[in-house]
Amino acid sequence: MSETKKKPTLRSAAWFGTQDKNGFMYRSWMKNQGIPDHEFQGKPIIGICNTWSELTPCNAHFRKLAEHVKRGILEAGGFPVEFPVFSNGESNLRPTAMLTRNLASMDVEESIRGNPMDGVVLLVGCDKTTPALLMGAASVDIPAIVVTGGPMLNGKLNGQDIGSGTAVWKLHEQAKGGQISMHDFLAAEAGHARSAGTCNTMGTASTMACMAESLGVSLPHNAAIPAVDARRYVLAHMSGMRIVEMVNEDLKLSKILKRENFENAIRTNAAIGGSTNAVIHLKAIAGRMGVPLELEDWTAVGKGTPTIVDLQPSGRFLMEEFYYAGGLPGVLRRLGESNLLPHKDALTVNGRTIWENVQDAPIYNDEVIRKIDNPLIDDGGICILRGNLAPRGAVLKPSAASPHLMKHRGKAVVFEDFDHYKARIVDPDLDVDENSILVMKNCGPKGYPGMAEVGNMGLPPKLLAKGITDMVRISDARMSGTAYGTVVLHVAPEAMAGGPLGIVKDGDFIELDCKAGRLHLDVPEDEIKTRLADRAENQKEAPRTGYAGLYLDHVLQADEGCDFDFLVGCRGSAVPKHSH
Known part of the structure; x- marks a missing residue:
């Protein structure tokens, strides 16, 4: 008879696991939401870190996404607790969402560490929400899994596909140059963002979704399933189930976010024609984990990697076609078969290696996910x-x-x-x-x-x-x-x-x-x-006043990831002292 592995002690037991005044108070206050007593009996408490906001249009469908995550958590024997964090959407927030990326990461870090949760699901979408939530979670280092909201459907203008974000730069230049009418410019606005989700081009949101998947912190296909595709909600459900298993396995972020995983992500960024913003965000995430990552690594690791995803703004297609063609698993398979995936044995959140996840991944369209010998760009390394x-x-x-x-x-x-x-x-x-x-x-x-x-x-x-x-x-x-x-x-x-x-x-x-x-x-x-x-x-x-004053005094330069100097590093998940 084989030995069963002992489950780790739950963090949440420090709140709910004692039969004294403190346990009484923590449980009784939670019970005002109608939670029965048995939910506190040794079940993993799973936080759902939600960046839902109607001011962040990319993430405005996250209430529904969270419900599917909850179903998965409950099915696997965990108990879900959803909580909001600062949602810094690129489209509305002035002067720029990057100003508050570190603020959001602080919100995430302190929310996770200070609350009774054993694992966390990170609901991300718009550009800065992905790095902010990963930075905050990395500094706490508990089991965590990323669920992205997904890209919006293809934009439409005059019966043709147009890419959200990319089209506006081109159309604005054409309008300024007199090549198109104001009528066409405004018609494009109406068909530019026609469903829930993030930009449907390989912008920063899609890039960071691909970075999360190539880092191994999300389930396969997380990056590309369209926001309104039912399979997005299936993935959310399965992620909810998986985080409970990760808690039982004590599979923390520090066991996944290794130097090798970052090198895989750098190579992937070149293959997808990813955003330059990934350089800053990966450095900041690595800094929270204590993983050495320098600008030169982008040359040493990424140089010579062909861009094989034919996607706007570098190429022709959009994220819908990318998913239908095979998504990121197809890209990773192409890289692996050509010895361009540096670390095939890098661990991912489903407990398997990155290569085990993608070695049999189907590729349905060689135009969208090109073969290595027919690249869009011979060398796409940043x-x-x-x-x-x-x-x-x-x-x-x-x-x-x-x-x-x-x-x-x-x-x-x-x-x-x-x-x-x-x-x-x-x-x-x-x-x-x-x-x-x-x-x-x-x-x-x-x-x-x-x-x-x-x-x-x-x-x-x-x-x-x-x-x-x-x-x-x-x-x-x-x-x-x-x-x-x-x-x-x-x-x-x-x-x-x-x-x-x-x-x-x-x-x-x-x-x-x-x-x-x-x-x-x-x-x-x-x-x-x-x-x-x-x-x-x-x-x-x-x-130097307000948050902007704090920012100016402590922000690091671009080559260091623009994190705050006092936030670099992992502060761990030790349970803070109780207040009762």
């Missing part, structure tokens, strides 16, 4: 740039860039901040041509603040009218994952933190060489030192 303009690094997404601009030298046209850019770019007398390099300052973590997605600057109208569709653009900002173009982002240190980007002047020559990983300001070293000294002397500090 390009890491360094040089005297970015001493601590900058990033560029090759799959969204124009090949002829990947090595380029041009004169800078400089914007001091985003407001200056908006006012100046429309000037018909602006001294700019297609060889110029647009440079925007003071849009980094401290500069905006929050490092908004303004790095993919629209081109000057007078060049759009000539048919120019791309130029080199450089900033310390981020770019929406739905955007495209030859855009250098995340320049570190940022201008507001004293970085060399802050001293670039109109007419300075800048050299970009993606193959060599070089970003160089062609100005004599002595002149750079003089300009930096002058800028440091005259730079004004923003007022």
